Amino acid sequence: MTIQIKDLTISYQDHDHALLALDRLDLALHPGKITALVGESGSGKTTLGKAVMGLLPENARTKGSISLDGTQILGLDEPAMNQLRWSQVAMVFQNGAASLNPVHSLADQVAEPLIQKGTARKKAMAAARDLLGRMGIDADQAGRYPHELSGGQVQRGLLAMSLILDPPVLLLDEPTAALDAMTKVFISRVIQDLRNAGKTILLITHDLDLARNLADAIAVLYLGRIMEYLPGTDLVDRPCHPYTLALVRAFPFMDGMRDLGGIRGDAFYRMVHAHARENGRTHEHVHVAAPDAVHQGGHAPPRGCLFQPRCTQAVVECSFGDIGFTASDTHQVRCIRGGIARILSFEKVAKSFGKVKALAPTDLTLMAGEVFCLVGETGSGKTTLASIAAGAVAPDQGRRIFQDRDMDTWMKTDFASLAPKIGMIYQNPAESVSHRFTVFDIVAEPLRIQKQETDPEKMRARVLAALADVRLSTAPEFLKRYSHELNMGAIQRVCIARALVHAPDLLIADEPTSSLDPSVQAKVLKMLLGLQIEKGLTMLFVTHDIGLARKVADRIGVMAEGTIIETGPAATIINYPEQACTKMLINSARGSGHPDPGIHSRL
Numbered sequence: 001m002t003i004q005i006k007d008l009t010i011s012y013q014d015h016d017h018a019l020l021a022l023d024r025l026d027l028a029l030h031p032g033k034i035t036a037l038v039g040e041s042g043s044g045k046t047t048l049g050k051a052v053m054g055l056l057p058e059n060a061r062t063k064g065s066i067s068l069d070g071t072q073i074l075g076l077d078e079p080a081m082n083q084l085r086w087s088q089v090a091m092v093f094q095n096g097a098a099s100l101n102p103v104h105s106l107a108d109q110v111a112e113p114l115i116q117k118g119t120a121r122k123k124a125m126a127a128a129r130d131l132l133g134r135m136g137i138d139a140d141q142a143g144r145y146p147h148e149l150s151g152g153q154v155q156r157g158l159l160a161m162s163l164i165l166d167p168p169v170l171l172l173d174e175p176t177a178a179l180d181a182m183t184k185v186f187i188s189r190v191i192q193d194l195r196n197a198g199k200t201i202l203l204i205t206h207d208l209d210l211a212r213n214l215a216d217a218i219a220v221l222y223l224g225r226i227m228e229y230l231p232g233t234d235l236v237d238r239p240c241h242p243y244t245l246a247l248v249r250a251f252p253f254m255d256g257m258r259d260l261g262g263i264r265g266d267a268f269y270r271m272v273h274a275h276a277r278e279n280g281r282t283h284e285h286v287h288v289a290a291p292d293a294v295h296q297g298g299h300a301p302p303r304g305c306l307f308q309p310r311c312t313q314a315v316v317e318c319s320f321g322d323i324g325f326t327a328s329d330t331h332q333v334r335c336i337r338g339g340i341a342r343i344l345s346f347e348k349v350a351k352s353f354g355k356v357k358a359l360a361p362t363d364l365t366l367m368a369g370e371v372f373c374l375v376g377e378t379g380s381g382k383t384t385l386a387s388i389a390a391g392a393v394a395p396d397q398g399r400r401i402f403q404d405r406d407m408d409t410w411m412k413t414d415f416a417s418l419a420p421k422i423g424m425i426y427q428n429p430a431e432s433v434s435h436r437f438t439v440f441d442i443v444a445e446p447l448r449i450q451k452q453e454t455d456p457e458k459m460r461a462r463v464l465a466a467l468a469d470v471r472l473s474t475a476p477e478f479l480k481r482y483s484h485e486l487n488m489g490a491i492q493r494v495c496i497a498r499a500l501v502h503a504p505d506l507l508i509a510d511e512p513t514s515s516l517d518p519s520v521q522a523k524v525l526k527m528l529l530g531l532q533i534e535k536g537l538t539m540l541f542v543t544h545d546i547g548l549a550r551k552v553a554d555r556i557g558v559m560a561e562g563t564i565i566e567t568g569p570a571a572t573i574i575n576y577p578e579q580a581c582t583k584m585l586i587n588s589a590r591g592s593g594h595p596d597p598g599i600h601s602r603l
Helices: 045-053 078-084 106-116 121-134 151-163 181-196 208-214 242-250 382-390 407-421 439-449 456-469 488-500 518-534 546-552 570-575 580-589
Strands: 003-014 017-029 033-038 060-068 089-092 169-173 200-204 217-222 225-231 269-276 282-289 326-328 331-333 342-353 356-367 371-376 397-402 422-425 506-510 538-543 555-560 563-569
Touching: 003 045, 017 033, 017 045, 017 060, 017 200, 017 225, 033 045, 033 181, 033 208, 045 060, 045 089, 045 169, 045 200, 089 151, 106 121, 106 151, 121 151, 151 169, 151 181, 181 200, 181 208, 200 208, 217 242, 225 242, 342 382, 342 538, 356 382, 356 397, 356 538, 356 563, 371 382, 371 546, 371 580, 382 422, 382 506, 382 538, 397 407, 407 422, 407 439, 422 488, 439 456, 439 488, 456 488, 488 506, 488 518, 518 546, 538 546, 546 555, 546 570, 546 580, 555 570, 555 580, 563 570, 563 580
Parallel strands: 033 200, 033 217, 089 169, 169 200, 371 538, 371 555, 422 506, 506 538
Antiparallel strands: 003 017, 003 060, 017 269, 217 225, 225 331, 269 282, 326 331, 342 356, 342 397, 555 563
8 A cells, every 4th residue: 555645744732832843744655665764853753653643642733635545544533543543554653661551461452453353352362472473472471561571572562563454554663762683683674574575664763774774765854844865775875965964974883984973053843833913813934943043023934944054065045945855866855955065076186296296187076064084105195185175285287166166266366255165284283383373373363364354352252262162271371372382282273273263164184183192182083073063064184094084084085196096985995995005004004914015016
C-alpha cells in the first residue's frame, strides 16, 4: 500500500498560541521501500507518525491530506480509524516500556490486536508466542510483565505487536533507541526482511547510521519543514543541504574520522498566534520562539529559510520569501543556493618560482562550511596553494573563483570588500607578528589596514571579542604585552584572534599547531574547530600530519610534488587510500612506515 502525504500542516493549540509542529509537508511512502525521517528532537518526526495513525491529541489542528492507496484517512472518526489500525497501518512507538500496559504480560499484549479483531483467545495467544519466539523471546520471557524485561526484549515485543496482523504499512518510531549493538543489528535485520517482503515502511530515527544502512530514501526534517530529500546511500558522503551536513558531522559513525561537531546555535519552536485588530478581526502569523528572534511591532511574519540563523552559507536573499525545493542530481534541497555552495574554486591554477614548479595546474573546490585538509610532505606545495587561496600570492596561470566572483578581477577592482572575507593563520606564529606590536595592536592590525573600523571604541570592542573567542584575557595589562612576553600557545591564539577579528568567511590555517606541544595543540585545535562551527567558517587546513588531518577534516587532499594526487572524504582517504604517497603518509603516521626518498620517482 502507498501512503501519500500532501501539504500537511499540524499545530498544537494552547489558548491564543499554537505550536507549529509540521508545516506544509509532502512525503510519499511506497511498498517495498524504507523511507527514513531524520532531524533533531522537536523537529516534528513523531507528530507525523501519530497523524498517520490518527492518534493526535485533541488540541491538534490539521490541514492537508494523508491518503492510503488514494483513500483519505486524515480526519476519519475513531471507529473508521480502528478498522485501519494494526491491520492496515501499525506503529512501533518510542519509549518502549512506556507504550506497554504494566499489568499485562507481554504475550497478552501482543495477542490483543488479534483478539480485538475476533480471533479466539487461545489461538491468538499461540500466534503471539510463536511470533515472539521468532523475535528471540522464549515462552518464559513472553509470560513476563514489561518491568521484568530488558529494553531490547521490550522493543522486540513491540515489533511483534505491530506485526501480529501482518499490516502492509509500518511506522517505526526510534526502533533502536537505547539498545545495545547486538539488539540493534537484530532489529535492523528484521526491518530489512520486512522491506524485502514488500512492506511500506517509515523509519523515524535520530540514528543516522541506521538510516543510511536501511533507508532507500531519507527526508531531513527541521522545525516542521523538510530541508532535503536524498538517497540513503548519499547521506554521509554527499549531503547537499547545510543542515544535513551538520547532522552528519554531529553523529558518531564507526567509520567517521573527524571529531564530533555540533550545529551552531539552537533550534527552538515555531509558534502561531493571533493579534486582535481594531476592526475586530485577528491576524494570525508565525514567529520562531528563539532567544535571538525579532518580534517587532507585535509580529514577525514567516519569511525566508528556517535554517538561515544557523547556516554556514546564508546570504541576504535567504531572509526573504518562501524557499522552495531545488533539484540537485538525485536530491531535492530546500535552499536558495541550490544546496551547499562552492566558496572557492581553482581552475588550472599553477605557480612557479624560477625553475621550481611549486604548483602544477590544479583544480580544487572548497565547499561552504567544510574543513578541507591539505596534507603532504614538506616542499610538496601546500603553503604555495594556501597563499594563492588567500590572495597573498598571484598564480602564473589559471582562474580563482571566490563566492561566485572572479577573484583576480575582484582584487583589482574592489580589494577592500574582498580582503575581510579571508583570514590567514600563518606557519610559525612567533615570526608572523611584529615584535613591536602589543597584543591589542596585533589583533587590531587587519581592521586598521582594511579600514574596517575607524571608531576607537568599536575597534576596541571587536578586538576584545576576538580575544574572548580564543579564550585569552581581555585585561588591560594583557593587551599591553608584547609577543616575546607570551608563550607559544598564547601567541598562536593571538594569531587566530587576528585572523578572525574581521569575521571572514574563509579561514586558511597553514600548519597552525606544528610548533605547539601535544597538550597545547589539542586545546588549540578543539578551540579552532569550535569556532569553525559557531562562526560558520569554511577552513582550508594545511598540515604535514595526516594523523592530525583525520581528526579535523571533512575532506582530505593529498599533495606530492606540486600536485594534488588524491582527494575525498576523510574516512575514504584514511581507510581506502589509492596512491602510494598517501599510503606512505598513513603508514608513517602509524609508526609502521619506511620513508623512502625515492618514492615519488616511482609514482
